[in-house]
Amino acid sequence: MSLATLFISFLWLIMCVQSRPFIFVYRMPADWHENVLAYPSKEHWLRWYKGDELFYNYLRNSSYVTDDPAAAKLFFVPFFTGRQFHYLGKHPENFAHQRAVSESVRQGLLWIQQTYPYWNASGNGRNHFTIFPMDHGRCDSAGLLSPEELGHIISVSPGGDIFKTNKFMPVVNSLQPSAPTWYCYHQARDVVLAQPLELDVDHSIVSPFSGERTITVLYRFAGKQGSWEPKHHDLAYGVRAELARLHKLDPIPGSDFGVAASPDQSVQDMRHAIFCVLPPGWGQYTGRLVRAILAGCLPVTVYRGNDPPFPRQLHWLDFSINVDPDEISVLRPTLMTLLFDKQRILEMQTALKAVQSSFSWDDVPNNAPATLVKELELIARNL
Numbered sequence: 040m041s042l043a044t045l046f047i048s049f050l051w052l053i054m055c056v057q058s059r060p061f062i063f064v065y066r067m068p069a070d071w072h073e074n075v076l077a078y079p080s081k082e083h084w085l086r087w088y089k090g091d092e093l094f095y096n097y098l099r100n101s102s103y104v105t106d107d108p109a110a111a112k113l114f115f116v117p118f119f120t121g122r123q124f125h126y127l128g129k130h131p132e133n134f135a136h137q138r139a140v141s142e143s144v145r146q147g148l149l150w151i152q153q154t155y156p157y158w159n160a161s162g163n164g165r166n167h168f169t170i171f172p173m174d175h176g177r178c179d180s181a182g183l184l185s186p187e188e189l190g191h192i193i194s195v196s197p198g199g200d201i202f203k204t205n206k207f208m209p210v211v212n213s214l215q216p217s218a219p220t221w222y223c224y225h226q227a228r229d230v231v232l233a234q235p236l237e238l239d240v241d242h243s244i245v246s247p248f249s250g251e252r253t254i255t256v257l258y259r260f261a262g263k264q265g266s267w268e269p270k271h272h273d274l275a276y277g278v279r280a281e282l283a284r285l286h287k288l289d290p291i292p293g294s295d296f297g298v299a300a301s302p303d304q305s306v307q308d309m310r311h312a313i314f315c316v317l318p319p320g321w322g323q324y325t326g327r328l329v330r331a332i333l334a335g336c337l338p339v340t341v342y343r344g345n346d347p348p349f350p351r352q353l354h355w356l357d358f359s360i361n362v363d364p365d366e367i368s369v370l371r372p373t374l375m376t377l378l379f380d381k382q383r384i385l386e387m388q389t390a391l392k393a394v395q396s397s398f399s400w401d402d403v404p405n406n407a408p409a410t411l412v413k414e415l416e417l418i419a420r421n422l
Contacts, residue, residue: 060105061112061419062412064098065151075119075143086237087326088121090197091170093235093400095119097408112419114157114167116192118147120180121172141183148188158190166422168193168415170232174320178223193418195230195411198223199346224346230414231348233398233407236326240302244395244403245310247335247388255293256374257312257336258282259305260327278318278341278364285367291374302330309334313384314360314374316341332398337387339374341367349397349410351417357390 095117098104105111120140127136152158158167169192173179176196181189224231236242260279286296295312299305305327309315315331316339328348331338338359340347345361347353355361360377362370377383396403397410 060103060110061416062098062103062115063105063108063111063113063157064095064115064117065155067117067147068150075123086235088125088172090172090195090232090235091117091119091121094170094195094408094411098412101412103412108155108157111157112166112422113193113415114161116147116151116167116169118144118169118171118180120144124173124180137179137182140180144181145184145188148184148190148192161422162191164190164192166419167191168195168230168418170195172197172232172234174198176223176229191228193228193230193415194224195232196224197232197234199226199231199344226346228418230411230418231346231350232411233329233348233400234326235400235407236329237302240306242306242330242333242399243401244333244399245335246395247337247391249335250310252311252313252336253293254295254308254312255378256291256295256314256316256339257308258286258294258296258316259299259308260318278367281364281367282316282318282341282370285371289371291371291378302326306330306334309336312336313378314339316370329398332391332395335388335391335395337384337391339370341370349414351414352410353394353397354390358387358394359391 095115098115108114120143123140123143124136127139148158148164158164161167167190171177171180171194174197176198177189177194283296286294290296295308309331312334313336315327315334315336317327317331318341320327328338328340340359340361341364342361343364347355347359360373362373396405397407399406400408
């Protein structure tokens with residue numbers, strides 16, 4: 040047998056192992072799912088918080104799902120809390136929507152435990168996962184549940200551990216202020232997901248080397264600039280106000296600072312920028328991060344608890360920068376040094392191009408749902 044044949048056989052074996060079915064998807068009660076999916080929704084808004092439904096549909100059409108729970112390494116619980124949260128959030132007085140969604144999750148977990156043996160057999164849900172697609176993950180969608188009720192379920196959400204570590208957001212889980220520090224996000228167990236974006240804006244992948252990048256550093260945020268004060272629980276406002284102050288004092292040559300006129304305009308600006316400064320929003324990783332990466336703009340985040348999407352696969356230091364909010368004054372000298380280092384920028388842009396597809400929910404190879412499957416596969420190996 041030739042070396043070429045051996046190599047092809049080896050690649051074929053790897054592909055077979057990687058595509059082997061290893062996820063069992065729970066079939067929730069018909070009336071439960073029908074009631075949830077019957078909630079009306081606005082597609083534009085819900086797309087942001089539809090990662091659970093999008094991934095569910097992706098799995099159904101993939102080779103990763105097994106109908107034999109005995110052969111499964113992981114168990115997916117499809118709660119669809121994004122749709123519930125959106126519909127019930129129209130009447131949010133006294134956190135009524137958070138309480139209602141939490142109760143739905145509680146009933147779903149109880150049904151699984153009473154109907155199937157796998158939750159208890161795994162050690163209180165250790166090999167189970169679900170997607171909480173709202174900004175604060177578990178805290179938004181399961182804030183009423185005790186740690187004992189949640190067990191060891193793996194939470195997939197758009198945000199990481201910013202909640203107990205950022206001075207701009209001292210209170211997060213309004214339903215359980217005394218919850219453990221890992222309640223919203225458990226770094227060793229949970230997964231940060233690349234957030235889906237709205238459908239009415241072109242979010243196709245643009246290479247970092249495509250076109251002219253005439254903006255050195257882009258600061259483009261939503262909201263009224265005068266409101267960027269650290270008086271809200273939203274941790275972004277204090278960071279944005281400080282970025283605005285520092286930029287006004289000593290702007291980086293070639294930079295562009297301003298309020299976003301629209302998501303579409305933000306994308307166009309990002310496609311002409313080398314670096315994009317991305318403060319947090321209501322959660323850690325907002326749509327700005329995904330927009331910037333798909334637009335080929337090197338992301339510059341300002342987070343104290345920096346838990347990026349897909350950390351078990353992507354080498355974030357190769358294509359991004361993170362600055363602690365307490366050390367935000369180092370942002371300008373850091374970027375100025377890089378702007379004079381053309382070789383380093385080239386290396387970062389090359390690394391960014393290699394991972395862009397992992398942030399796209401379009402039908403492209405190695406897209407966001409495919410990357411999530413790989414992330415879950417890595418977790419399953421260590422269970």
